[in-house]
Amino acid sequence: MNRLAGKVTMVTGAGRGIGAAIALAFAREGAAVALAELDIDTARATAERIESEVGGARVLAVRTDVTQSAQVKEAVEHVEASLGPVDVLVNNAGINVFCDPLTMTDDDWRRCFAVDLDGVWNGCRAVLPGMVARGSGSIVNIASTHAFKIIPGCFPYPVAKHGVIGLTRALGIEYAPNNVRVNAIAPGYIETQLTLDWWDSQADPKAARAATLNLQPMKRIGQPQEVAMTAVFLASDEAPFINASCITVDGGRSALYHD
Numbered sequence: 001m002n003r004l005a006g007k008v009t010m011v012t013g014a015g016r017g018i019g020a021a022i023a024l025a026f027a028r029e030g031a032a033v034a035l036a037e038l039d040i041d042t043a044r045a046t047a048e049r050i051e052s053e054v055g056g057a058r059v060l061a062v063r064t065d066v067t068q069s070a071q072v073k074e075a076v077e078h079v080e081a082s083l084g085p086v087d088v089l090v091n092n093a094g095i096n097v098f099c100d101p102l103t104m105t106d107d108d109w110r111r112c113f114a115v116d117l118d119g120v121w122n123g124c125r126a127v128l129p130g131m132v133a134r135g136s137g138s139i140v141n142i143a144s145t146h147a148f149k150i151i152p153g154c155f156p157y158p159v160a161k162h163g164v165i166g167l168t169r170a171l172g173i174e175y176a177p178n179n180v181r182v183n184a185i186a187p188g189y190i191e192t193q194l195t196l197d198w199w200d201s202q203a204d205p206k207a208a209r210a211a212t213l214n215l216q217p218m219k220r221i222g223q224p225q226e227v228a229m230t231a232v233f234l235a236s237d238e239a240p241f242i243n244a245s246c247i248t249v250d251g252g253r254s255a256l257y258h259d
């Protein structure tokens with residue numbers, strides 16, 4: 001409790017899934033939380049849930065499309081006017097774009113990078129001037145184990161997620177002298193709508209789910225709150241010397257060569 005007391009935080013894609021879990025965990029730890037989300041209805045629903053579960057929570061839902069740099073800048077200005085300077089930004093919004101490289105359309109390539117990489121940069125660019133000026137801040141980018149492991153047929157999502165790690169490392173080094181830390185989290189399979197949709201897109205969703213679970217060393221996939229607990233740690237003052245780094249949250253899956 002209160003590991004983030006007094007901090008103003010902003011989480012993109014916070015209407016559901018991992019983003020919603022991070023926003024709830026931040027509020028439980030005493031942070032004011034801005035939910036920056038494409039779908040304002042899901043953001044408001046998450047805000048109501050947080051308010052009902054966390055007494056006295058300061059929560060703000062802001063409609064934001066992370067692909068639009070001007071919208072992200074405006075959202076940050078709105079949050080700062082309402083809640084105060086942003087101490088912590090979590091760039092969580094992301095989409096799966098899984099294609100065969102040579103049949104992928106230009107549009108598939110562009111929409112993947114627009115959300116999964118440009119979206120992260122747009123968030124960083126909007127909060128960094130204030131963080132640098134204040135001499136403190138923490139940015140947490142939600143990458144993926146696809147940032148260092150490849151599954152055939154999942155192109156170009158892993159290319160964008162590799163980019164998220166590069167961006168994290170570059171900005172972490174660039175602004176370390178200003179006491180601004182930039183880190184990433186690489187989740188493995190986490191049970192969210194994104195994952196359910198992927199299973200449903202397979203010829204036999206039940207068999208696809210069973211195959212996924214069987215690949216996991218812990219014989220289960222992760223829960224959104226298990227990523228959220230790592231985000232709390234990285235965002236908090238408990239991780240002052242962790243910078244330009246990435247924490248993997250995948251139950252050991254990416255360390256496994258084969259059974």
Ligand code: NDP
Pocket residue numbers: 012013014015016017018019036037038039042064065066067092093094095096115119142143144145186187188189190191192193194195
């Ligand atoms: P979900 O699809 O459940 O949630 C993603 C959220 O991001 C949705 O609320 C979505 O809004 C929002 N969003 C999408 N596009 C935009 C945009 N342009 N601007 C603002 N918000 C947007 O995904 P997860 O919670 O599963 O994933 C969250 C992050 O974690 C992503 O970056 C994903 O790549 C990463 N990740 C997830 C894993 C998993 O197994 N679930 C594994 C590894 C990484 P809307 O519903 O309106 O589209």
